[in-house]
Amino acid sequence: MTTSPRTTAGPLSADAGLLYSDVEDDLRRELRALLTDRCPSADLPARVETGQAHDVGLWTALAGELGVAGLPVPMETGGAGAGWRETAVVLEELGRAAAPVPYLTSSVLATAALLAAGDDRLLPGTAAGDRIAALALPFSSPPDLPFPDTVAHAGGGLTGTVTSVAGALSADLLLVPASGDDGPGLYAVDTAAAGDTVRRTARCSLDLTRPLADVVLHAAPATALVTGDExxxxxxxxxxxxxxxxxxxxxxxxxxxxxxxxxxxxxxxxxxxxxxxxxxxxxxxxxxxxxxxxxxxxxxxxxxxxxxxxxxxxxxxxxxxxxxxxxxxxxxxxxxxxxxxxxxxxxxxxxxxxxxxxxxxxxxxxxxxxxxxxxxxxxxxxxxx
Structure with missing residues (x-):
């Protein structure tokens, strides 16, 4: 997917960005056709009773067939090289379908963190949808949240508990804010490699299409992405x-x-x-x-x-x-x-x-x-x- 570059910074004009581009309209049509076929609203009550953390087939179609998992990620890092506007169109259609997929948690929250951190190791897998990531914070966390201190980093591992994390049950990769001797840091935890050092327990959440989980870490091996004020x-x-x-x-x-x-x-x-x-x-x-x-x-x-x-x-x-x-x-x-x-x-x-x-x-x-x-x-x- 290619889009016209939008790199000009500064105040927005009154009508800037309100109209959908031809690319965005085409993307919407493809998404709506896929979701109408794979995720009709009439099937949702039965889907949420399956006990699955997310619809694996639908996620594979979104990431593999349409390639929307990495829209804002640069092409040189394995993404589509589009932008957040196109990502917003995807979210509109997923909201319209109440689709049980980890798009917001992996392709928006976690991807935004990896982009801001300047990561080029974990982004390709996340952008392709091969790896599902989640930001290990309570889903209610606002942007002005003080840096959390519920997880501690010591000896190369993470120990602590994070409650009500959206997308945690599906995640292959957890991005965990933690504090240690070096101050605050954002760390990556591979849930498969971490084994029993990471435990995830489903919570009874209001939204049955987006399950929450408590994440307990006990000396979980972690890789630092950024530390300090960064x-x-x-x-x-x-x-x-x-x-x-x-x-x-x-x-x-x-x-x-x-x-x-x-x-x-x-x-x-x-x-x-x-x-x-x-x-x-x-x-x-x-x-x-x-x-x-x-x-x-x-x-x-x-x-x-x-x-x-x-x-x-x-x-x-x-x-x-x-x-x-x-x-x-x-x-x-x-x-x-x-x-x-x-x-x-x-x-x-x-x-x-x-x-x-x-x-x-x-x-x-x-x-x-x-x-x-x-x-x-x-x-x-x-x-x-």
């Missing part, structure tokens, strides 16, 4: 990238909720009329459509900011995550309610989208946490009690 910078960059692009996945979830609900209220009848013909339903869906369109603009702006290297990246990420988190929950709740009785059954997938919406709103910092960060970034004085 480790804090790399970790923060990965979390900012994750928060900015999670908004695109949330946008996909919201789009599915809106389009599926619109289709359903046109088919469902009460009093010999389609439910969608009632004014109250029309108004509610019209309001939701306006919110989803606003969410698209905000999410696209954040993805463009990642590619252009704007100095306001933290602000763009906080704005996107704060706004879209509330839109996606509103969309999922509306979908559940307007589907009526069928929406409350286990057999219908809408409850899985509601759980994805709720869990993603808590992931990588809540809307309130990001609004507080926004206030600090624009020097807005704190409210007086």
């Amino acid at each position: 480790a804090d910078r790399v970790l923060r960059r990965a979390l900012i990238t994750g928060a900015a692009l999670l908004a695109s996945e949330q946008l996909g979830v919201a789009q599915w909720c809106l389009s599926t609900t619109v289709a359903y209220v046109q088919e469902r009848h009460q009093f010999a009329r389609p439910v969608g013909s009632f004014q109250a339903v029309k108004h509610r869906l019209a309001d939701l459509w306006a919110l989803v369109m606003q969410a698209r603009a905000v999410a696209r702006h954040a993805a463009e900011a990642l590619d252009t290297g704007t100095t306001d990246l933290r602000l763009e990420a906080a704005l996107a995550k704060a706004f879209v988190s509330e839109v996606v929950v509103e969309a999922a709740e509306t979908a559940l309610q307007l589907h009526g009785g069928i929406g409350f059954t286990w057999e219908h997938p809408v409850h899985l989208y509601l759980k994805r919406a709720k869990s993603s709103a808590l992931a990588l910092g809540t809307a309130d946490r990001h609004r507080a960060a926004l206030a600090r970034l624009v020097d807005l004085p704190a409210a007086e009690n």
